[in-house]
Amino acid sequence: MRNIRKTEAFDEFYNSVNKRVQEKIDYALTLIAQIKVVSAKFVKKLEGTDFFEMRVSVENEYRVIIFTIDEENFIEANEILLLNGFLKKSTKDYKPQLKKAEEMIKGLSE
Numbered sequence: 001m002r003n004i005r006k007t008e009a010f011d012e013f014y015n016s017v018n019k020r021v022q023e024k025i026d027y028a029l030t031l032i033a034q035i036k037v038v039s040a041k042f043v044k045k046l047e048g049t050d051f052f053e054m055r056v057s058v059e060n061e062y063r064v065i066i067f068t069i070d071e072e073n074f075i076e077a078n079e080i081l082l083l084n085g086f087l088k089k090s091t092k093d094y095k096p097q098l099k100k101a102e103e104m105i106k107g108l109s110e
Contacts, residue, residue, distance in 0.1 A: 002033045006082045007104055010065065013085035021063060024056045025085075036075050043074060046094070051083075051101055062088040066101045 006014075014022060028042050032054065045052050046066075052074065054065040065085040069077035083101040086093055 002078055002080055004029060004033050004080045004082065007084070009084040009100070009104065010082040013065075017063065021056065021058050024058050025063070025065070028054055028056055032080065038074070045074070046098070049098060051098060055088075064088045064093075064097070066097055068101075068105065 014025060017025070032038050032043060041055070043052055043054050051066050051068055054067060056063045056065070063085055064087075066083045068081050068083065070079035071077045083104050084097060086097050
């Protein structure tokens with residue numbers, strides 16, 4: 001079973017969404033915590049970065065949660081750190097969110 005930690009930014013995102021979205025996020029978190037091999041429908045490595053995304057679909061909208069792990073490969077990961085989340089409207093939404101995630105990681109390592 002994987003250990004999932006959350007940042008303040010993730011908690012703010014989580015508390016800002018409605019109950020139905022929170023339930024879907026909780027379901028996806030349960031999956032990634034308990035199952036070694038998770039479908040790409042839920043978890044995907046973001047190319048060119050050290051980050052992964054977890055996607056949650058509710059009412060034709062995607063919420064994306066950016067996270068990092070303690071291993072190179074998701075299957076081998078024991079620790080997951082949820083960094084931030086956002087409502088995906090276009091692919092342009094990723095760049096500022098990834099920058100925010102990088103700054104969070106820098107802040108944690110200082």
